[in-house]
Amino acid sequence: MEFAFFLEGVAAPVATLVVLILIGNRFWRLKDERQADPLPAIACGIALTVAFFAMFPKTAVPPKEHWQWILVVIWSATAAALIMPLISRITILRMVMWIATSLALAWLVFPTWEIFADKRNWWVGGIAIAIFANLESTSHLSRKRHGLSPLFMVTIGTILTSIVVVLANQAKFAQICGSIAAVLGFLFLVCLLLDKREPIRGSMAFPSILIPVLAFLAYFFNPDSDGKSFPTAYVLTSITPLMVAIATLCPMGKLKGWKRFAVVQVLSIIPVAIAVVMLLMTASTEDPYSY
Amino acid sequence: MKNMSLKTQVCAVLLIGICAGHASSAFADELTIDGGHSSVLFRVMHKNTAPFYGRFNEVSGTFTLADNPADSSFDVVIKTESVDTNNKKRDGHLKSPDFFNAREFPTISFKSTKVEKGEKDTLKVTGDLTCHGVTKSITIDVVQTGAASGPQGESKGIEAIFTIKRSEFGMEYGLEALGDDVRVIVALEGGKRG
Numbered sequence: 001m002e003f004a005f006f007l008e009g010v011a012a013p014v015a016t017l018v019v020l021i022l023i024g025n026r027f028w029r030l031k032d033e034r035q036a037d038p039l040p041a042i043a044c045g046i047a048l049t050v051a052f053f054a055m056f057p058k059t060a061v062p063p064k065e066h067w068q069w070i071l072v073v074i075w076s077a078t079a080a081a082l083i084m085p086l087i088s089r090i091t092i093l094r095m096v097m098w099i100a101t102s103l104a105l106a107w108l109v110f111p112t113w114e115i116f117a118d119k120r121n122w123w124v125g126g127i128a129i130a131i132f133a134n135l136e137s138t139s140h141l142s143r144k145r146h147g148l149s150p151l152f153m154v155t156i157g158t159i160l161t162s163i164v165v166v167l168a169n170q171a172k173f174a175q176i177c178g179s180i181a182a183v184l185g186f187l188f189l190v191c192l193l194l195d196k197r198e199p200i201r202g203s204m205a206f207p208s209i210l211i212p213v214l215a216f217l218a219y220f221f222n223p224d225s226d227g228k229s230f231p232t233a234y235v236l237t238s239i240t241p242l243m244v245a246i247a248t249l250c251p252m253g254k255l256k257g258w259k260r261f262a263v264v265q266v267l268s269i270i271p272v273a274i275a276v277v278m279l280l281m282t283a284s285t286e287d288p289y290s291y
Numbered sequence: 292m293k294n295m296s297l298k299t300q301v302c303a304v305l306l307i308g309i310c311a312g313h314a315s316s317a318f319a320d321e322l323t324i325d326g327g328h329s330s331v332l333f334r335v336m337h338k339n340t341a342p343f344y345g346r347f348n349e350v351s352g353t354f355t356l357a358d359n360p361a362d363s364s365f366d367v368v369i370k371t372e373s374v375d376t377n378n379k380k381r382d383g384h385l386k387s388p389d390f391f392n393a394r395e396f397p398t399i400s401f402k403s404t405k406v407e408k409g410e411k412d413t414l415k416v417t418g419d420l421t422c423h424g425v426t427k428s429i430t431i432d433v434v435q436t437g438a439a440s441g442p443q444g445e446s447k448g449i450e451a452i453f454t455i456k457r458s459e460f461g462m463e464y465g466l467e468a469l470g471d472d473v474r475v476i477v478a479l480e481g482g483k484r485g
Binding site for chain 2: 067223
């Protein structure tokens with residue numbers, strides 16, 4: 001089963017991503033690095049779509065099960081990744097676009113089940129705020145040159161998110177998180193090798209949208225969720241891209257080089273690491289063996 | 292009645308009684324499933340090595356066993372949330388979208404569409420089984436296991452053992468580790484609701 005996941009969820013999307021970037025980079029080079037490069041966004045979007053259909057080949061379009069809307073979220077994230085560098089400096093347009101995107105996606109992924117119906121507006125609002133905060137903060141990252149480190153940090157954050165969703169009994173969502181982490185991680189490596197230092201112009205839209213969506217869906221599908229208590233661990237997980245942006249943008253005094261990198265790295269994953277610890281502490285301990 | 296002789300009155304009462312008896316057998320009573328004395332088990336091969344059993348703890352519905360099999364009917368509902376394999380983590384995974392997707396599909400149901408006489412005390416029951424949002428017509432053998440009457444009224448028992456492929460119901464997760472064929476054992480006791 002693990003090998004099947006490696007082939008479908010990691011190898012297939014990573015191969016797709018690498019081939020698309022290499023081909024794209026061969027035939028289509030930007031003359032000015034300040035321009036928005038759509039190649040990483042398109043490659044990530046296609047790679048994640050390949051992963052989704054490789055792992056879940058019987059996914060219906062339009063979806064028959066609520067979780068299958070994740071595919072539409074992936075396509076929405078691709079669109080957001082394409083426009084992010086273009087609108088990052090136009091404040092009003094950017095705000096309008098991100099508010100509309102956040103509300104539409106929150107409405108799309110919120111399930112209409114009775115257990116969560118009482119606080120529907122709160123849930124939709126909460127998901128929308130998390131997505132908006134991520135998109136808005138990572139848009140600021142795409143204004144200046146920050147190199148590849150945010151991409152590396154958000155890859156680690158996505159790996160930790162997969163642990164959060166596993167602890168919520170959602171192996172399917174953990175597989176999707178694994179694919180996202182693999183795609184972002186290899187985008188980091190490929191861009192490092194090609195000396196293509198600004199792929200975060202747009203690519204950060206993927207974790208900005210997908211991490212909160214997967215975290216909240218894991219909460220909604222978790223049989224232990226009662227719909228009443230505040231989902232602290234899932235909220236902390238969903239703001240991982242926001243924390244990456246804050247940690248990258250905040251001044252670090254005289255810290256430079258690997259020391260700065262290490263401090264920024266630790267800062268950015270603190271909330272999601274707390275979420276993992278919280279869920280581990282409440283996880284069932286009655287099972288003496290692994291099933 | 293005033294002018295009737297005692298003999299005529301007795302005959303009338305007997306006639307009514309006989310008619311009522313026939314009526315009750317021709318139009319058998321609907322029995323309500325007693326969840327406390329009914330079981331729904333499933334058996335699946337683990338790593339193609341050993342069979343593993345799990346159960347659903349909440350089953351409800353009604354069934355009718357008529358003298359004429361065609362008048363019999365079965366309407367059974369199982370709560371997906373009640374899946375129990377003696378391991379909380381595994382139960383949580385079984386309730387997730389990888390398997391039953393209990394939040395989205397809270398029940399598994401079977402509703403008969405045609406009942407025929409089978410061999411000996413069995414009935415050949417065709418019906419719609421809905422699981423994981425997928426409805427398929429299946430035909431199963433239902434054995435009438437017994438009947439009893441006591442202070443709480445009449446009760447009857449049935450048992451059905453049949454095999455389905457979980458992949459046909461959209462549950463393809465981990466087919467390498469957990470078999471596709473799922474043997475389902477349903478034992479129901481139903482009584483008249485008083």
